[in-house]
């Protein structure tokens with residue numbers, strides 16, 4: 276199905292504080308500037324994650340659980356897969372909403388991440404309102420259908436140290452996010468996030484004071500395929516450490532996710548393209564199967 280023309284609508288809807296940079300075509304990604312978030316908070320958030328990664332191994336190991344829905348999880352590809360060093364990254368992932376979790380150290384982590392994630396939620400909801408309107412629906416449609424008052428928000432920092440042989444490993448393999456949408460901030464280092472665009476891998480430059488927005492699989496399902504989730508990956512470099520800070524928004528785990536009924540009409544030749552699922556089932560399936568868009572493909576009718 277052809278995409279609606281969301282860019283004008285998004286830019287118009289958000290003109291008062293959030294502007295998207297235009298691209299000639301819309302393929303599940305967008306950069307946002309003038310988002311109203313002060314640079315100071317972005318820098319403070321990076322410093323707070325740096326403070327965490329600088330803790331001793333013993334202090335970090337405390338958070339090294341295996342549970343999928345652990346409130347705070349630290350992981351490292353080096354230790355976890357010593358025989359198979361394919362994914363060269365450290366990460367810290369916290370559940371920030373509906374219940375806010377935070378590591379005990381560094382001491383300022385709580386205050387900064389609470390403010391940062393609140394801002395990211397507000398921006399995400401603004402974008403979803405604009406997207407609802409771009410689909411010809413009232414602005415609250417997505418947030419109501421996906422029960423976003425109780426949304427699951429994850430805050431993740433990925434740290435990719437320089438890799439002596441970057442061609443032999445990856446930071447992250449090609450994947451789409453299971454989220455509704457993901458907002459990425461990246462440190463000012465060589466572009467290593469790449470998105471699939473026009474059949475090619477295109478690097479995403481780190482532009483200061485901008486965020487990169489990635490649409491996730493739940494958006495593709497809810498919009499009945501009008502918006503596509505974005506395939507992306509992280510490659511490595513042998514010069515400098517790169518950090519990304521990622522906020523993802525998803526529905527509550529028990530929420531039922533399906534194409535919005537307003538976008539399905541079998542008489543007009545717009546059948547539902549995806550089956551109904553719970554977000555919990557979706558995330559669990561994705562954990563077992565991270566190859567490209569394989570879980571989304573499983574949902575196709």
Ligand SMILES: O=C(O)CCC(=O)C(=O)O
Nearest residue numbers: 431433459468509519521
């Ligand atoms: O490091 C990045 O830029 C992207 C990370 C990512 O894709 C993810 O955490 O899902």
Ligand SMILES: [Fe+2]
Nearest residue numbers: 450451452507
């Ligand atoms: Fe991702």
